[in-house]
Amino acid sequence: MSERPAINLRQISAQCGFSTCTVSRVLSGRAREFRITEETEQRILKVAQESGYRPNYLAHSLNTGRTNTIGLLLANRVDSYLGSLLEGVEARLRGTPNRMVVATCENDPELQRQELEAFAYRRVDGILLYPLARPQTATRPTRTASPATTCPTIIIGRRAARQTDEVMLNDAQAGQEAARRAVQSGARRFVVLTNRTDCSSDQARVEGFCAEIRRAGFPAKSVQIIYGDALPNRLLNTPAVFAVNSGLLLRLLTECKPTATAAPYRISIGEIEARDLLPVPVDTLAIPGRELGVQAADLLLWRLDHADEPIQRRTVSFFYPAL
Numbered sequence: 001m002s003e004r005p006a007i008n009l010r011q012i013s014a015q016c017g018f019s020t021c022t023v024s025r026v027l028s029g030r031a032r033e034f035r036i037t038e039e040t041e042q043r044i045l046k047v048a049q050e051s052g053y054r055p056n057y058l059a060h061s062l063n064t065g066r067t068n069t070i071g072l073l074l075a076n077r078v079d080s081y082l083g084s085l086l087e088g089v090e091a092r093l094r095g096t097p098n099r100m101v102v103a104t105c106e107n108d109p110e111l112q113r114q115e116l117e118a119f120a121y122r123r124v125d126g127i128l129l130y131p132l133a134r135p136q137t138a139t140r141p142t143r144t145a146s147p148a149t150t151c152p153t154i155i156i157g158r159r160a161a162r163q164t165d166e167v168m169l170n171d172a173q174a175g176q177e178a179a180r181r182a183v184q185s186g187a188r189r190f191v192v193l194t195n196r197t198d199c200s201s202d203q204a205r206v207e208g209f210c211a212e213i214r215r216a217g218f219p220a221k222s223v224q225i226i227y228g229d230a231l232p233n234r235l236l237n238t239p240a241v242f243a244v245n246s247g248l249l250l251r252l253l254t255e256c257k258p259t260a261t262a263a264p265y266r267i268s269i270g271e272i273e274a275r276d277l278l279p280v281p282v283d284t285l286a287i288p289g290r291e292l293g294v295q296a297a298d299l300l301l302w303r304l305d306h307a308d309e310p311i312q313r314r315t316v317s318f319f320y321p322a323l
Contacts, residue, residue, distance in 0.1 A: 007051045007052065007053050009023050009024055009027070011051070012027075012044065012047055012048055012051060012053060015047050015051065016043055016044050016047040018040060018043075018044060022034075022036060022040065022044070023044055023048075026040070026041050026044040026045065027044065027045075027048060027053070028097055030305075033305060066125050066304075067122070067123050067124065067125055068096075068097040068098045068099065068125065069098070069099060069100075069101055069122060069123070069124045069125060070089075070093065070098050070099070070100050070101070070124060070125060070126055070127070070128065070297070070300065071100075071101050071103070071116075071119035071122070071124040071126070071127040071128065072086065072089055072100050072101070072102045072103070072127075072128045073102075073103050073104075073105065073112065073115050073116065073119070073127060073128070073129050073130070074086075074102070074103070074104045074105070074130045075104070075105055075106075075107050075112065075130050075131055075132045075133065076104065076106075076107055076130070077104055077106070078104060079247075080270075080271055080273065080289075081270055081271075081287050081289045082130065082289065083289075084287075084289030084290045084293070085130070085156065085157070085289040085290065085292050085293040085296075086100075086102065086293060087289075087290050087293060088289065088290035088291060088292060088293020088294040088295075088296075088297070089128060089293040089294070089296060089297040090293075091290070091293070091294055092293070092294045092297035092298050092301070093297055093301075096301065098125070098301070101119065101122060101124060103115040103118070103119075105132075107132055107133060108132075109132060109134075112131075112132060119151075120151070124151065125151065125152070125304055126151055126152040126153065126154070126300045126303065126304055127151060127152070127153040127154070128153075128154050128156055128296050128297065128300060129153055129154065129155055129156065129160070130156045130157050130158070131155060131156075131157075131158060131159075131160040132160075133158065133195065133197040133198070133199035133202070134197060134198045134199075152165070152300060152303045152304055152307070153165070154166065154167060154296050154299050154300045154303070155167075156168075156292060156293075156296045157169060157201060157292060158199050158200045158201040158202075159200040163311065164311060165299055165300075165303055165311055165312045165313070166312075166313050166314070167292060167295045167296040167299055167313075167314045167315075167316065168200075168201075168313070168314070168315055168316070169201060169287065169288070169292060169315070169316050169318070170315050170316065170317045170318060171200075171201045171202075171204035171205045171208065171269075172204045172205070172207055172208030172211075173208060173317060173318050174205055174208065174269050174285055174287075174318050175204065175205040175206060175207065175208025175209035175210075175211075175212065175242075175244075175269075176208040176209065176211065176212040177285060177318065178205075178208075178209055178242045178267050178269065178285060179208070179209045179210075179211075179212035179213050179216070179242070180212060180216075181265075181267055181283060182213075182240040182242060182265055182267060183212075183213070183216050183218075185239075185240060185265035186239070186265075187239035187240035187264070187265055188218070188222065188239060189222055189224075189238060189239050189240070190209075190213060190218075190222060190223045190224070190238070190239070190240045190241075190242065191223075191224050191225075191226055191238045191240070191241045191242070192206050192209055192210070192223060192224070192225045192226070192242050192244070193226055193227075193228060193231075193241060193242065193243040193244065193248050193249070193252060194206050194225060194226075194227060194228065194243075194244045194248070195227065195228055195244065195245075195248070196227045196228070196229060201244075202244045202245075205244045205269060206225065206244060209223070209242055210223055224238075228248045228251060231251065231252055231255050231256060238264055239264050239265065240264060240265040240266075240267075241264060241265070241266045241267070242267055242268070243266070243267070243268040243269070244268070244269060245268060245269055245270050246268045246269070246270035246271065246272045246284060247270070248268065249266060249267075249268035249272070249282060250272065252266075253266075253278060253279070253280065253282075265283070266280070266281075266282045266283065267282065267283040267284065267285070268282065268283075268284055268285070269284070269285045269287060270284060270285070270286075270287055271284050271286050271287075272284055285318065286318075287318070288316055288317070288318060288319065291316050292316050295314050295316055299312055299314060
């Protein structure tokens, strides 16, 4: 099957009657930035599609100084939460000339450094970073400038030492909702299961839970905080257990081996696949990971065109249907 001969911007300009500059801006996904009307944009896109136009990204990169490549670095393995975050990033980039390079670093600082350097080698235009959850005993490292960290970076999901644009979840809101559900279960004593890490999202979830328990009229001593590296079997008899993430709740169920006769209320933040197959009922709060990814990618695209604007911070709220 023979291929159509390549068509260039000048030929599209001649066919649709707009300048090559306008055509270039539309085909590079920047019509809104230059206030090009939707009618003009659609006309140019229609002509380009019908003509079989394919952009020359190498030439575009030489002209603009951009590679149209976005680095997405995830500290943890890709589970359902981070998978939905990735989907959100991809959804926001769709229809633009930008594409992703994705890497994970197993919560390892050295691997994170290596992946950031790899992004720099690829000359990505910007980075979306879901950062490490450091041990509480670790000191914050001194950040030095490098080719990777000097390009626009958006921190996602949990705060890092670096001062830059960020998109966070309203984790305190999730903790409050978990507490409301635990109180509605009839419990009067509560255990919070969390990680022994310097993780802003975990901390906010714990703080939100404890604040809501106090607001409901319970004394501070009614809440016990236990870390995931020490799971006593007596947790099985606690009236309500709140885990800051679903991994911790699954670990509790695996290590303590509850039976169907034990009936405390258990809730975690983050969905559990096939939770109906668990030996005991659990409640979960879904994380809006996709919206988090959409907002992070959107903020990075904005930052690429507004390098001198002040740092931006966005918050993504959880949504809970009426009980």
